[in-house]
Amino acid sequence: MDTSDCSGRRGDAKFAGAQERTRAWLAALGFVVAAPAWADDAEKAKTIVANVCSACHGIDGNSTVPTYPKLAGRHPDYIVRELKEFISGKRKSDIMAPICAALDPGDFKGLGAYFGAQKPSSGTVLNAKAAAEGKKLYQDGNELSGVPACAGCHEPDAAGNKRFPRLAGQHREYLVEQLHNFRNDIRNNETARVMREVAKRLTEDEITAVAEYLTGL
Amino acid sequence: MKAWLGALLLLSSLAGGLRAQEAGHDGGAAPVWNEIKGEKLLALKLRGDAARGAEAFVGCQGCHKRGATGSPSGAYPRLAGQHATVLIEQMTDIRSGRRQNAKMLPFADEHVLTPQEIADIAIYLQGLPIPPNLGKGPGDKLERGKELFVRDCSTCHGERGEGQAEKFYPLVAGQHFKYLLRETEFIRDGRRGNANPDMVRVIKPYTDDDLEAVADYIARLEAPAAAPSQ
Structure with missing residues (x-):
């Protein structure tokens, strides 16, 4: 025995x-x-994504519509911050403001965690020459015009972090639109007005190039 | 170290104030170089935190690079290992407009950084290791460069170019050649607003070749080991 x-x-x-x-x-x-609270949050987030977010951003956060951003792989803290600012109006969007206002801010953390955990997809580079120029600008900046390297804040691999969003794999159309919005003071919710200053220093060619580079990452 | 620095600042600010008053009685005179007042005084008094400084410096590294190594093109100086006092002086002078820097100002202005963050960044940068082999010059006038450096520069900037933290004299050893060249030109030609008048007087007679010689010599000096961050 x-x-x-x-x-x-x-x-x-x-x-x-x-x-x-x-x-x-x-x-x-x-x-x-009861079961741990985070398990409930995750289940709830999944349901909200399926019912509310997925139509535009995709069920896995990889939007297939070029003007709607991909959210997969973004830092959860950054997602929460933007959702809150759509509600407060600090970040202006006629589309996102009413959608976010209808959500419970208590669910934002769960949504951030959900999208942050999704596997981000890459886009396809259509103009290799522009992408190469964009890479140089992204990694080194433009010393003559005083454009800082994007990599300084958004990380060398463009994966972003809690303060600055992921840019890798993002739709080129969305990136170009956001840079234009920063340049024209339409988007003005960023930390310390930094992106508005940077966007005003960028040429149109540089905007096209850096978007082309990022979309392929 | 903080205690004596505080006492020194108090004394120097008092002395500065007295001098300013005396000058006022004399019917106005030259402004005091690097007057320690306002947010400069505040940032110098605040205890910097290197970990917070690393966070705040993220917004600077797009130009000054990770590790604050700067650019060999001379567009951006190496900041790693620089004296915290000098960094605070330069950041606050750029904010007040005494040193004109339109490229940098929008990224370091009052809406971007608090005086506490300036103190944090300064102590963080002071503690960073200084990378070897930064931008150098052509190397054909090093004898002349040494002669000028020993005669004119070493009294304030130190025999090894290590500077003097308490006097706000920068560490210059191992700085990018092209940055040294640009700034010494600005100082000689009256284009650096916060230049020390004593230095302007000393390098006024320098030719372009002299500046290149001394900048190349300084760029090749081995920078000392980083000072402790606290």
């Missing part, structure tokens, strides 16, 4: 009994013993 196995089983039973008693005590004390 294997006694160690028996004692092990006895131990498990003892442990389960203790757990039951603990639950009973906690319940008696008024605690609700």
